[in-house]
Amino acid sequence: MTGVALGVDIGGSTTRALAVDATGAVVGRGVAGGGNPNTNGPAAAAGQLLTAVNAALSGSEVAACVIGMAGSSALLDPAVAAEFDVVFDLLHPRVVTDAEVAFASGTSSAVGTVLISGTGSIAGRITGRELVATYGGFGWLLGDEGSAFWIGREAVRFTLYALQSGKPLSPLAEAVLAAAGLPLTGDPRIPFGRLIRQVNREEPIRLARFAPLVPSVDDPAAQDIVSRAAGALASQALAVHDSGPVVLAGAVLQTVVGARVRELLLGHEVVDAKDGTVGAAWLASLDAFGNNAVRPQV
Template identity: 40%
Template sequence: MTGPLVLGVDAGGTGSRAVVADLHGHVHGSARGEGANPVAHGLDAAVKTVGDTVRAALAGLDPAAVTACVIGLAGALVTAPPPELLRAAAGLPVTPHTTGDLALAYTAGTTRPDGAVLIAGTGAVAALIRDRTLVRLADGHGWLLGDRGSGQWLGREAVRLALDAVDAGRPLTGAAAAAAARLTGRSDGDGLRAAVLAAVYGEPPARLARLAPLVLDAATDGDAAAQAVVDRAAGLLADTLEAVGPPAADGPVVLAGGLLTAGTPLAAAVRAELARRRPGAALRTAGSAAGAAAWLAARAVAPGAASAALHRALVAGGP
């Protein structure tokens, strides 16, 4: 017997993850699924995806052993499936508790209840957190109106570098050349300007985020123009964090999202910028959001067992 089990789910916009663990931090099952943002994918599709992901994580386990479930749901600020629908879709014996993906990303970096979180992935957003609940939000406005410093923003700036070089009659180098080549298959020759524009406007704007790694790689290789873009992105992300106000005294700032949790030049630039603006601030890096959801579920059934050690085990060991 493994004893009571808890279930945590990170139902994101581009992918979902579920982890099943016991109160000692041992993971007994995990699974990955498709995106489950009800705003982007529709309510019915989101419910089905969460249900499928949970059932896959529970394969070979007794669902009746699950004593608590927490689901972090992208898009929860706009709309969220009724918990009973999620319970039925997943075949759970308990009704899951749903929380927003921002509060969950924060919890993936700390056990402290109060602080702030800064997220940079395809989009960018910051939030002030009180008692593990979002109380103030900045940016996250989408590609047209915001997401400053995000992957989409970096990709757009790479295209701008390319077009500026073409307009000035300069050879494309570094991130500019790499972006043009990724979009069109070439980085010089007649008609390059039109080819770049056609490629960009021929696909959804969020797809520009796929060019972000080209900027980061070029900055690592010493491309001054790419490094300048990275530095501007770091400043914009720091501005977004400042917009939500300072966290509670000694409250940590959790850095989350693919651009800030990997060892990227942007992550380093953001840390340097925040150290300059907030000397002494406690910066934390988010781990597994699904593991954090499982930790929150453990808190619901055994508050005394939900220790920092259990948090480390689940956040570091979850999918």
């Protein structure tokens, strides 16, 4: 089949497209704003997708297209799907989950497990390069254990208990207060109350901003949070794992948390996910050029 294989990775903040030929060589790239219809609105999201795709194609014919989309379930709504019709009529894409794209970015295997920990967390079993089972992914209120939200919340909770105790603050508590813009005064009740009010005023997901502090400080409390996060994530992966590699995806798993997860998954093949567009373009290459398709040379 002639033409290019087009892979698109759609997230809440960016939409990225990658076009490759039958040899795996990159022939075009495109980047635009967020394309998640749930967070960006259907019309705006579809517009960003079109911008990224046009930049990547530059007039090339599309042999096959795979789109990995966070929020893909929104397309079940006819009103949302209608906004994407212009782009989809052009591309005739196969829309998959971001978990499937993440898995494909890290391995050529058709079976295995993908573990994602970014703002939220979820594990999924992959069979035939399709997501067939999940564990977790309930959102911040009901789950997302080991995610950036969860780690940030634990750091803030620890800080509040430390302030309540009246004892000298540890490095983690000091780092949380500094990040919140709340210097410690002589009376710990002042930052205690301000931190509670600040966190409760904001969107809950904003707690994720404290997550990077945890692996960056030398503090037993931080090490405890890291250990508990890694334990929760490894348990999620093992809950759905059957065979094949475990692909780690998401910013949290690129930190010491990920290193600890690897230790807990000793005996399993563990690999890191790469750019989501690579996974999407690889899946599109399989559709376009068959099972012997060359992985994108990125």
